[in-house]
Amino acid sequence: MRSKIVDITRAADLVCDGDTVAFGGMTLYRRPMAFARELVRCGRRGLTALTFTGALETDLLIAAGCVSRVRSGYVGFEFLGLAPNFRQAVERGRIEMIDETEGTLAMGLRATTGGVTFMPMRGLVGTDILKVRRDLAFVECPYTGQRFVAAPPITPNVAVIHVQQADDFGNAVLEGNHAIDRDLVRAAKRVVITAEQIVPNEEIAQRRGKAQILGIQVDAVVHAPFGAHPTSCYPFYPVDIRHLIDYLKLAASEGSQSYLEKYVFGPRTPEEYIATARSELSPGG
């Protein structure tokens, strides 16, 4: 079987301008940041950033002009504050925001993976989500006549997930804080895995917990140590709060161009990024 391991630039070729790209992870935890930076370097345009919760990867791509639409239930930096470029872009009408909810995301992914054209869901009734999401229709149950919102399928063009370990076929270990990653892998047309560590297939098979992502659903694997930085990758390194505070300060005071110069366009390789950016990390790769 041919190895799926490629370098990050080759993996980024799987993303075309205008694609809906789903980024795995959760707020400040295990985001595919190296891949997001690569998309900026490659100059992708017109992307839709789809996340369960979005933070730096979304904000950075907006700052770089790569994203024209966001689909998410939450874009923000948790206790660190609002996402500055996201916020400004929406307030000035420069990007389109599609307010998803946990329900529309969960049931939309289930519709895709279930091969059906909608998934009935509870919730949303009585809220203004139904006013701004004119694309959402209602369905009447054929058995009881009860009305539900019909969540449409969500099928990203590409899902990119940062994982702790992967083998060269794309079987991957997720150590915790799964968010919606496993469903993104199953629903997306193409899947990129970036991994802290590449391990032999036997090592994954011997784990009691096995794999959480099946290689057969993966298109490309990238070895990316510290590939989630400055977000965390449990248990290897925690969230780099100082780096994020610097990002937010720079974004507020002079826009994000200086950050992009220093951390995205400056470093010629992921290794150079790590040398520039890391503050206190334990080795994971």
Add this chain to the structure above:
Amino acid sequence: MATIDAERINTMIVTIARQLKDGDLVAQGVGTVLVTTSFMLARLTHAPGLTVMSGVGNCTYRDFVQLSLAGYERQILDKSIYYYSFTELAGDYHEVISCRMVEFFRPAQIDAYGNFNCTVIGDYNRPKVRLPGAVGIPDVTPVNQSMFFYTPTHNRRTFVEQLDFRSGVGFMEGQDQAYRDGLGITSRGPSLVITDLCVLGFDSASSRMMLKSLHAGVTLEEVRDSTGFDLVVPREIPTTEPATSEEMRLVDQVVDPLGIRRLEYYPGGPQRDELILSILAREEALMGA
């Protein structure tokens, strides 16, 4: 900038903790360090069997976990008993709430009927402030039976006559439960609103927000001045039971010695960044890094 009254915040913390029952399942939202303090206080006192479903870690934990910043994800993941996918939690929410699943929400805006906003300030299409988003709030508020609100900023920007956007449904415009059931809103509505000034509930007759108790030193006039709509006010207004010295000892020394809970009410800006950096430095020193 209004000064932060520590005693009022402490009253909030213990009041939130007292809403939890032993054996409850409680949802932990992202960035909600104040209520997490309350959850852990409850865990150490009257609710040792409390189970937390953490949105921060997408995990379920029953163990006591001290508040921390950079180290927090690792702590809860290490101590958790179960990992869930959020698709599972959101898709199977109906089953989850068949156990009493308590949720605390912090509204950016709330109206007299407990409908609230976490999405935008101003017009949705060209907002003055684009907030992060409502996440699961539109999904859970129509169906959950155990919902509470909290805010450390009880003022007229928060308590408004008219919401800019309704992210979460409360009692709508005061319609009865039969009407709500007809729409699929099976929730009996939110229970209490716990603020830095007082505790409020919802009048059973009108479904409008009703004052239940004033924190020590807070006057009815101050609450009225801070609320942008008419409150239902009972004839007698008790004083909210304040924090005991033992409760505050537990909070200060065991639950949150780094004072991370302050991040929920310190206003943004350089002062807040300095606070975070100083907490981080102390956390690293404690871990012997």
